Amino acid sequence: MYVDLDDLHTLSELDSGQALQETINYPHQFREAWELAGRWPENLSRDEIRQIMFLGTGGGSAASVDLLASYLFDEIKVPLFLNRGYTIPASIDNRTLVVVVSHSGKTEEILNAYHQVCTTEAQIIVLTSGGKLLSLARENKHPYLLIPGGMMPRIAVGYIFLPLLGLLQRLGFVGDKSAEVKETINILSELSGQYGPIVPAKDNLAKSMAYEMAGYVPVVYGSLPLTIAVASRWKNQFAENSKLLAMYNALPALHHDEVAGWDAPQSYLRHFYFTFLQDAEDRLEITRRIEISQELLASRAAGVRKVSSVGKSRLARLFSLVYLGDFISLYLALIRGVDPTPVEIIDNIKYLLTLESRTE
Template sequence: MHQLDDLKLINEIDRSGMWKRLIAFPNQCEKAKRFIDGLDVPFYSEGIENIVISGMGGSAAGGDILISYLRENLKIPAIVNRGYSLPLFVNEKTLTIVISYSGNTDETLSSLKYANEKGSKLIAITSGGVVEEFCSRKGIPIIKIEGGGQPRESIGYIFIPLLVLMEKMGFIEGQETDILETIELLKTLSKGYSPESTENDAKRLSLDMHGKIPLLYGIHGLTDSIAIRWKNQFNENSKIPAFYNVFPELNHNEIEGWDTNHELGHNFFVVILRSEDEAENISRQIEITKTILSDSVGGIKEAWGKGNGRLARMFSLIYLGDFVSYYLAILNGIDPTPVKNIERLKRQLRS
């Protein structure tokens, strides 16, 4: 029996039971949809000229995925803001959506106060904390989500309300079918990626990558946000360094870095996150890049999204990455849940 098929060993390493929460992710998405479907929006899209989604870490990931997904449907500019301040253009015609899973993120609270001072239309997505307290005092609408977990494990609670909110406010339309397809696909994938499944794509990829530094290559406007997600999951779950870049930009700089020093390059394992929606010229770039890199890195694999709709394909890739990062943690003998360095940093900042 391989160690990734040994549930007793997995439970000994994964003391907080992350694998059970990963398996339950489709239910999280389903629950988030029921919750947001029952809420009324505080205002509509009229008069809003731009959107800023402000958050950090796992809380910001939902914004990355939303903007990538809506790239060809959203008619006004939208950005994700990571930091204490906001861009100068933020004003009363801006919709600022502040996301802090814990409600106690210093950077996000600072940007919330900045947006409020600028007269921006504001909505907060949080499970509580100081963000909820501030918004309650100021009369700022709150979408209160379920707390108690890790932000990176709560992407369903963050993304689904964001997407449905965009639809309810009138920025987009027709998301119901895509959301339902995504949830049903995730339910199927959860069985195939679970520790009990021996014929398991996530386990296979983690075994291929074990001992290497992950390098994720996404596609601009399609899988770029997913590459960031994979990178961050390897950092937080697997406790290893990981890096990402994006086609076609990487072929104007990074590709040259593989020309020499193959000994160094063989420490890296490249995963290319592909999409059925990619343009032919991008597909050609990817194939040529694979040929150029083949002797310079420690391995190359492709991961393709599953499903009919674009949302399903995106989330199937996200889900695969979550499990691959989890199984890498198990292979490394590391409990994936604690984030000791992040907590240490926060403690020292507060002292």
């Protein structure tokens, strides 16, 4: 028996951390985040930088960097990559800019990698809301920017993404993004009025898709190079918010391997709901591949749907898709009576790791 997504009282009772309200507030968050992005220290330099490595992991930091890389893939002239683990590559040198990103400032892997970076000649910059990372940045005299804390990192995507974009703009790696950011905020404001809980399911794409997906495994397909990061974001939001395993991949790559799995017995494929992410910049070949994929899956899967980005600028379009996925993931939790905020298994893993470290 599913929860009525138009029952606002029940939704409010289930949503202990007010994740829905925090998501509705994205336009305000993005506006404030872009103001923060202009507060990076003045003494930053791009001299001799030949590559940029971000240290970050999880639904806030890593997701933001992935989106940044997709957004800037054909504009930024230096290699930009994300390092999510405990160790750093051997290529880090005095021509590397390392941007250390941890919303909490307590992420174990990132702190470990940060200590390693400190033994190199790389330029180091820090983005955090506090914690041990802030203390270390101050101790080592590394430039840093403070962002608001007290929220789930996965909901702080604006507070992480936009300061990183502002940093690259400040250093001259990209042009002025103010107009695109302004449009993005306007688009999010419009979509907030379409996807919010007060809008009934019959007029609400996010609610209707949650109803369609309920009871099935979500599979999200983006495209290379633009929307693969959005597809990854959807998958991770289904995990953290909806407490569901999900899958993601991207065209055209999946047509060379994963597609073979579509020949699985129909009794198996009937457990999966497929969503294709379409963007205005997709090549005609990608559009055709989406059409062919939909035709092939229509009679095999539990459901197949294509959703298109909204907006003129690339930034607005990417975040229009991110925003839809975030709302769907929340409704997909609430429709099953699940509180989207707690991530008990993640907290338990951290606790068990702490116990082990104390006994070593």
